[in-house]
Amino acid sequence: MKPIEEITNQTSQEQENISSEKNASLRVNLSSKENRVINSFENATPFDWEDWAWQLRNSIKDKETLSQIVNLTEDEIAGIDKSGQKLTMSIPPYFSSLIDPNDPNCPIRRQCIPLRQELIRSDHELEDPCGEDSHSPVYGLVHRYPDRVLFLVSEMCAMYCRHCTRSRMVAKGKRKLKASSYEAAYEYIRSNKKIRDVLISGGDPLILSDHILEEIIKNIRAIPHVEFIRIGTRMPVTLPQRITAEFVAMLKKYGPIWMSIHFNHPKEITKRVKFACELLADNGIPLGSQTVLLKGINDKPYIMKKLMQELLKIRVRPYYIYQCDPIAGSSHFRTPLSVGINIIDKLRGHTTGYAVPKYVVDLPGGGGKVPIEPNGIIRQEKGCYTIKNFAGQEYDHHDPV
Numbered sequence: 001m002k003p004i005e006e007i008t009n010q011t012s013q014e015q016e017n018i019s020s021e022k023n024a025s026l027r028v029n030l031s032s033k034e035n036r037v038i039n040s041f042e043n044a045t046p047f048d049w050e051d052w053a054w055q056l057r058n059s060i061k062d063k064e065t066l067s068q069i070v071n072l073t074e075d076e077i078a079g080i081d082k083s084g085q086k087l088t089m090s091i092p093p094y095f096s097s098l099i100d101p102n103d104p105n106c107p108i109r110r111q112c113i114p115l116r117q118e119l120i121r122s123d124h125e126l127e128d129p130c131g132e133d134s135h136s137p138v139y140g141l142v143h144r145y146p147d148r149v150l151f152l153v154s155e156m157c158a159m160y161c162r163h164c165t166r167s168r169m170v171a172k173g174k175r176k177l178k179a180s181s182y183e184a185a186y187e188y189i190r191s192n193k194k195i196r197d198v199l200i201s202g203g204d205p206l207i208l209s210d211h212i213l214e215e216i217i218k219n220i221r222a223i224p225h226v227e228f229i230r231i232g233t234r235m236p237v238t239l240p241q242r243i244t245a246e247f248v249a250m251l252k253k254y255g256p257i258w259m260s261i262h263f264n265h266p267k268e269i270t271k272r273v274k275f276a277c278e279l280l281a282d283n284g285i286p287l288g289s290q291t292v293l294l295k296g297i298n299d300k301p302y303i304m305k306k307l308m309q310e311l312l313k314i315r316v317r318p319y320y321i322y323q324c325d326p327i328a329g330s331s332h333f334r335t336p337l338s339v340g341i342n343i344i345d346k347l348r349g350h351t352t353g354y355a356v357p358k359y360v361v362d363l364p365g366g367g368g369k370v371p372i373e374p375n376g377i378i379r380q381e382k383g384c385y386t387i388k389n390f391a392g393q394e395y396d397h398h399d400p401v
Helices: 004-008 012-025 032-038 052-057 074-085 107-112 179-191 210-221 245-252 271-282 301-313 337-347
Strands: 148-152 197-201 228-233 257-262 287-293 317-323 358-363 368-371 377-381 384-388 394-398
Touching (some): 148 179, 210 228, 245 271, 271 287
Parallel strands (some): 148 197, 228 257, 317 358
Antiparallel strands (some): 384 394
């Protein structure tokens, strides 16, 4: 596979075409927050800001650059200095513009800037909490459930979430997969006719060029027994400029393709993100959200409710809230299960059912996803169930005789 610099590099004419298309269709000028960040990059223009390849090339990876944008705390400085020991830091200029420079508890900031607490390993934390490596028949492929596989096509991301489940594989932010890895995965899928569903993920698959992604999707679509293709990504959130008309047109050729997007907080839903999601939805790509429950970021019912309602407004269907996986150095992110149960309890009946996702735990060691639900059944005896509704009122339900 080509280095990211080569993958994302484009000719001057291609960049000019994309810039023109973006300038014509992009909806807004640079915001004051975006202007504050772009001014930190010498000779950068608004046209550069719209180019996702420029954003990747100029991702913020050191404290000197970040300190021009954010008033760093001692914990953050220590975390950045030590980040190479666990998970590298890389923040696209766009995503950095969403950070509150003066609030250490800013939910955007907490997700992308390392803290010294990441190096504290607690009991029961694991390098591979979901047991993916033990369910990997060939490199880059995870086969846990009978009819579906997870295809990890990239080991890089535009932005490295500090709660990343796969920090073991994306830790350095520069490992590339070989084409031979893809071929082995295709052959495994071809040889297992029970596989009807392929989830393309990573890292982030959208960090690859349209050409490489098209080759991957084309090869999967050519397998007769594969009915369902999904893409799991965070780039529509961390770098919405990646969602171009050319990219969407490519996906349409191989539909139906579904996309699962990782959203964690209402502040992530900007005008740019709205435009990206509408471009996908308008072109027949169904969108779902996956959210990780994070302490101090989205662990309050009113925040989750706001996030789920805002997602529906941009045609993204809330799908999962994940309990944060027990990766090494994650105790400052993880909440008790009771917190997630309470959030679901406060959503049900208090907002539209479309805005209520499933709360799931991906069981440590590879047990798979299990929904965790509030217990609505208060009592059960002789075919009669006493059930509590959203308002706390109790009703009897009788089984048929």
